[in-house]
Amino acid sequence: MSTGADGTRAPLTADVAPFGTDPSRGVRARITQASTERAFAILLALAAVGLGVVDAPAVVHQLPVLDPLWGPVVVVAVAASFVFVGVSALVQRFAQPAQILCALVFFVALVTWPLTLRDDLPAGQVPWPWWFCNVGTTAAAMGFAPWRATVYNALVPIVYIVIRLTPAGGEVGLTRALLDGVYTTILGIVTLVLAVVLRRAAAAVDSAQATAVRRYSHAIREHATEVERVQVDAIVHDSVLTTLLSAARADTLEAKTLASRMARNAIDHLAAASDGPREVPPVPLAELHARIGAAVSALAAPVAVRGGPFGMHNAPAPAADALASAAIQAAVNSVQHAGDGVERWVSVDVSASGVVRVEVGDDGTGFDADAIPAGRLGVRRSIIERVAAADGIAEIHTAPGAGTRVVLTWPARPVDRAEAS
Structure with a gap:
């Protein structure tokens, strides 16, 4: 009991244990690793399928200058990897394999571009892999480990710059090639940083939620133990000790009979406490x-x-x-x-x-x-x-x-x- 500001004593009370509702059911984490990975899969699917559809006419327009065998094979392979990425957005277990496959197929298409080109590239056009550079770097950022994705994001701009300086890339000059390479590098780095930061944040949320659930379970067990201890302590004080005191003072037959009845009641109370909770109306x-x-x-x-x-x-x-x-x-x-x-x-x-x-x-x-x-x-x-x-x-x-x-x-x-x- 504590004394209030006006000098009166506040009532002596006990705080009620707030274990009526499981917080894990009432509050759901907004960011988790599963939700983050699903968002990544959907965004990459939209980018791959969307750019694939938009740039498909331009790719088809370049087919006449490509090798009649290797050119269509590379185009179909890249298109199939994009379709696989789109399907993986609906089937989450395929997301990472689709991202890795997309990144690898695109890198092969980019590296083999000089072998794919049969005639000179028409003036004013760029190699068709350029339109999908950021799809490849994004797929690598989402599918690879951070260090592998970093290497990938460094290699793609370098390979593209080298290609643009060769006749197969149009020999556009160092300035234009560097500008294109820097553009690809910046977008790739931004995507990689966002992926790493969001994944770490989601992992931290999952870890915190798991810790909270463990602590809540531990608190529930401690609370149940405390409730049982309070019940047994109360029974011991109310029934057992009172019975012992009554038995010690029993000098007459009536007092002894009362003490005996109190002892039976105390035993019944202890037995009921040990039996656990029952359905009682x-x-x-x-x-x-x-x-x-x-x-x-x-x-x-x-x-x-x-x-x-x-x-x-x-x-x-x-x-x-x-x-x-x-x-x-x-x-x-x-x-x-x-x-x-x-x-x-x-x-x-x-x-x-x-x-x-x-x-x-x-x-x-x-x-x-x-x-x-x-x-x-x-x-x-x-x-x-x-x-x-x-x-x-x-x-x-x-x-x-x-x-x-x-x-x-x-x-x-x-x-x-x-x-x-």
Whole structure:
């Protein structure tokens, strides 16, 4: 419990563990390696097929000056590699093989251009591989490892510059050849850098997402372990220790019979906890009210039970058990520590939206929550953490000489419950 700015004490509560929804299902990464590779395949397919269709008439126009055998073979091979790239955009497992094949076939076509040309190239025309240089460099950037793609992007401009300086390339002069080579180099480098950067970013996103999933799974396991530990601790405190104390003080036959019955109940509670969760129907709030009333009526001091009507409202069995056990423990604490001649009460209410509120209070001596020893389980385990484990919240309002009010609310987040329904 902490002290507020106005000097009053804030209620002692426990944070509810936010493990209701798997974040990996609600939030999806926008950039992943798979999505990046698919985008690369689609972009290369559009470039290859699009440029192939647009420049096909110009390639056909150059066929008369090409070798009648090798020229059409090279043209068909390059066209087939472009078609393969286009198909790979629809079948992702073919993407990298298609990219590598496209890059290699184009490089062969570029290198063998002088052997392909039979007559002189018409004035004003460029070798048809020029129109597809950037398709080849892009395919290499996407299909090869970065260092291989770098070598490829360096070789293609060099080979093209050499060809343009020869009669087979038109002998356009050093300046024009260098300009064409630099243009191809710049576009190839830009494509390669973008591919490397995006792939690394996607790999980082995938790694971060995998790490988050592992951490979430670990947190879920830890939370489940903590919930089980809280349940067992609460049972030990509420049932086992109380039974042992009652047995130690049992001097009469009635007291011994009561201690024996309490021992059987404690054993049943521990057995139920070890069996794990079971499908149990919801508990009507009227039954919850009656259960709390029957339990507090057996205490050594009178406790007024209020609340109702509850209509058709009910609560899940785990939540009802947690509320009833926490309320009974709070009433036991009040009987033991609040003093004699004190007014005590328990009230059970439900709002129109189905939020259950159980209040256990007295006008007794109260206590300083900050002074509770860490080894004491009564308030922390049997009340606060028990209710928090059932997705509720427990608040302890108390101060020395000011009485005590224990307010139990379920669910802790009504908005989430409404959204879930």
